[in-house]
Amino acid sequence: MPLLEDKQITAGLEELPGDWAREGAAISRTVALDDFMAAIHLVTEVARAAEEINHHPDIDIRYNRIRFRLSSHDLGGITERDLNLAARIDRLAAKAGAVGAAGGR
Numbered sequence: 001m002p003l004l005e006d007k008q009i010t011a012g013l014e015e016l017p018g019d020w021a022r023e024g025a026a027i028s029r030t031v032a033l034d035d036f037m038a039a040i041h042l043v044t045e046v047a048r049a050a051e052e053i054n055h056h057p058d059i060d061i062r063y064n065r066i067r068f069r070l071s072s073h074d075l076g077g078i079t080e081r082d083l084n085l086a087a088r089i090d091r092l093a094a095k096a097g098a099v100g101a102a103g104g105r
């Protein structure tokens with residue numbers, strides 16, 4: 001699967017419901033949950049999705065906030081796999097009642 005061009009990445013990010021940001025060779029999104037266990041439950045669901053597609057996020061968990069950072073490590077950049085995983089994360093995060101970190105919780 002090839003690396004995406006800048007304009008493809010920009011278009012792909014606009015299609016995603018979550019507020020993903022481009023960070024060089026990766027895209028990232030931070031979400032906030034009600035509490036630590038809610039965050040851990042979401043991480044567990046994302047882990048199952050990652051295993052299903054064999055594409056794994058970098059995850060930073062701080063109490064009720066989770067930062068997901070996606071990159072295709074084998075190619076050192078962003079591919080469709082990252083956009084696909086981001087879409088799955090957005091669906092799981094919405095189901096879990098997550099809000100963007102900008103939500104101020």
Ligand SMILES: C[C@H](O)[C@H](O)[C@H]1CNC2=NC(N)=NC(=O)C2=N1
Nearest residue numbers: 054055056057071072073074075
């Ligand atoms: C052996 C295994 O299939 C590879 O290491 C997969 C696993 N998950 C992965 N996840 C991500 N984000 N990038 C990869 O290059 C990658 N490679």
